[in-house]
Amino acid sequence: MRKLSALAAALVIALPVVVIDSSFAKTPAPTQAQIDAAKAAEAAKAEAAKKAQQNLNTANQTLRQLTAEADAANAKYKKAKAELVVATANAFAAAKHAAAAQAEVAATNRTIGKLASSAYKMGGDLTNINSLLEANGPQDLIDRLSTLNNLGSSNTTILDRFKKAEAVAKKAKIEADRTQAIVATATAKVAAAKKVADDAKAAQAVEVARLQKIQNALMAELAKAKNFRITLEQQRQLSLLEEANADIAANTPNQYRVWPDRGFTGRSTIRSTEAIRSAAVAYAKIQVEARKPYIWGAQGPNAFDCSGLVYAAYHSAGLNYPEWGRVTAALYFVATKRVSLGALVPGDLLFYSYDGSVQNIHHITIYAGNGMMWEANSRKVGLIYSNMYSIKGLMPYGGRV
Numbered sequence: 001m002r003k004l005s006a007l008a009a010a011l012v013i014a015l016p017v018v019v020i021d022s023s024f025a026k027t028p029a030p031t032q033a034q035i036d037a038a039k040a041a042e043a044a045k046a047e048a049a050k051k052a053q054q055n056l057n058t059a060n061q062t063l064r065q066l067t068a069e070a071d072a073a074n075a076k077y078k079k080a081k082a083e084l085v086v087a088t089a090n091a092f093a094a095a096k097h098a099a100a101a102q103a104e105v106a107a108t109n110r111t112i113g114k115l116a117s118s119a120y121k122m123g124g125d126l127t128n129i130n131s132l133l134e135a136n137g138p139q140d141l142i143d144r145l146s147t148l149n150n151l152g153s154s155n156t157t158i159l160d161r162f163k164k165a166e167a168v169a170k171k172a173k174i175e176a177d178r179t180q181a182i183v184a185t186a187t188a189k190v191a192a193a194k195k196v197a198d199d200a201k202a203a204q205a206v207e208v209a210r211l212q213k214i215q216n217a218l219m220a221e222l223a224k225a226k227n228f229r230i231t232l233e234q235q236r237q238l239s240l241l242e243e244a245n246a247d248i249a250a251n252t253p254n255q256y257r258v259w260p261d262r263g264f265t266g267r268s269t270i271r272s273t274e275a276i277r278s279a280a281v282a283y284a285k286i287q288v289e290a291r292k293p294y295i296w297g298a299q300g301p302n303a304f305d306c307s308g309l310v311y312a313a314y315h316s317a318g319l320n321y322p323e324w325g326r327v328t329a330a331l332y333f334v335a336t337k338r339v340s341l342g343a344l345v346p347g348d349l350l351f352y353s354y355d356g357s358v359q360n361i362h363h364i365t366i367y368a369g370n371g372m373m374w375e376a377n378s379r380k381v382g383l384i385y386s387n388m389y390s391i392k393g394l395m396p397y398g399g400r401v
Contacts, residue, residue, distance in 0.1 A: 035236065038229035045225045049218040056211045063204045070197040077194040080187040087176070087183040094176035098169035105162040234326070236297070248362070252354045255392040258341070259356035264397070267337045271323050272314070272401040277347025279317035280401075284309060284366045284374035288383040294376045299326060304383060306364050307332065309376040310349060313366060314401055324401075329364035336399025344398045345369075350388055351395040363391060367398060 272280075292303055299308030311326045327335070333351045344350075344367050352363040365375035365388070373388045388394065 032236075035229065035232045038225070038232050042222070042225040042229045045218065045222040049215065049222050052211065052215045052218050056208070056215050059204065059208045059211050063201070063208050066197070066201040066204050070194070070201040073190070073194040073197040077187075077190045080183070080190040084180070084183045084187045087180040091173070091176035091180040094169070094173040098166070098173040101162065101166040101169040105166050108162050231326075248354055248360075255354055256356065256394075257389060257392055258394045259353065259396055261396045262356065264333075264358055264395075265338065266334060266397075266399060270337050270400045271319065272317075272347065274345075274347075276314070276317045276319065277345065277401070280313040281346045281366060281368060281374065283313040283316045285368070285385075287312075288374050288385055292383050294379050294382045296379075304376040306376045309374070309383065310364050310366060319401070328361075330358055330361040332364055333358055333361055333395065333399055336401055338397040339400045341394075341396065341398060345400075347401070349399040349401065351397075351399065352391050352393045353395055354393050356393070356395070361395065363393075 287300070287304060287309060292300075294305060295303040296305050297308070298304050300312040304312065307327070307329045310329075310332060311324070314324055329351060332349060336349055339345075339348055346367055346369040348367045350365045350367055350373055351361045352365075353361040363375075365373040367388065368374050368385065371388055372385060374383075374385055376383050377386070
């Protein structure tokens with residue numbers, strides 16, 4: 001008895017609150033072989049998740065490398081674009097300069113043409129004898145010859161200068177055009193390299209997303225397998241504990257009809273509403289009236305033990321983990337708000353202990369109203385509707401969920 005009490009106390013302190021899916025509870029009191037099989041399945045899922053994580057890590061490393069390469073290619077592309085802008089501007093300036101030089105040469109040619117036309121109107125060749133004879137004296141002749149020579153020399157000098165400028169401008173334009181073409185070709189190559197890098201990065205990102213999805217799925221499966229394994233272990237502990245306590249209670253003399261108040265406390269708040277409590281009562285009533293059997297560790301839908309019926313009733317009414325989980329009757333006492341027996345409402349929980357202590361609570365029921373309750377009583381009796389005082393050892397408080 002001392003060992004069982006110690007086990008009960010340890011479970012009250014250490015037993016985790018884990019939600020148990022109803023499909024897990026169809027087979028009551030799992031065997032050790034079932035638990036071992038669940039452990040093996042969990043280990044296999046863990047190994048698969050580990051390998052998937054390694055693949056994901058490798059893919060992420062590759063993605064980081066490709067991202068760096070894409071960033072470098074993008075930087076080169078930006079630099080090439082800037083150089084192309086400068087080269088294009090230089091080519092435009094050179095072309096403009098060449099056009100201006102050509103315009104100056106054309107203007108000079110027109111000026112020379114006008115001078116030649118004027119010379120012709122003055123008598124054709126100014127060096128012939130007629131021009132000399134028409135001079136108004138020696139000084140006029142000297143002036144005419146000097147003017148003719150100066151005009152010819154000046155025009156020739158101007159024309160040569162502009163032709164040289166035109167040649168320089170054309171050469172500069174050719175060089176600027178060549179530079180622009182080279183830079184444009186280089187920019188196109190850099191742009192192509194950038195696209196290759198960006199495409200590789202995008203493809204790797206897709207691969208990382210695919211592997212992440214696989215990893216997430218495996219982690220979800222691992223969590224489910226772990227929860228299943230914990231559920232089986234907890235369910236077996238619950239079954240062994242409550243069965244042992246019930247057996248002890250059946251053979252313990254001088255139990256109080258209602259134990260005196262020892263000052264136990266529970267939650268300070270509740271998590272149910274009147275509607276939730278009514279739904280839980282309705283669920284319990286349906287199971288009792290369907291004459292479902294009592295099986296250790298079962299919580300529906302085909303069979304129940306005492307705490308399994310309480311869990312299933314409130315779970316069906318809408319309470320879920322972490323607010324609501326499958327635990328022992330003793331832990332339900334700790335996890336509910338104290339309500340005096342005179343203030344009970346339908347849906348409150350009733351607890352029974354063979355010595356008045358919390359750790360030795362061995363039975364739990366759902367208050368139905370008017371001093372009656374819905375309960376999964378025992379393998380012999382099954383699920384019944386009974387008086388709340390029909391079982392000895394009632395704790396002095398009920399619990400409101």
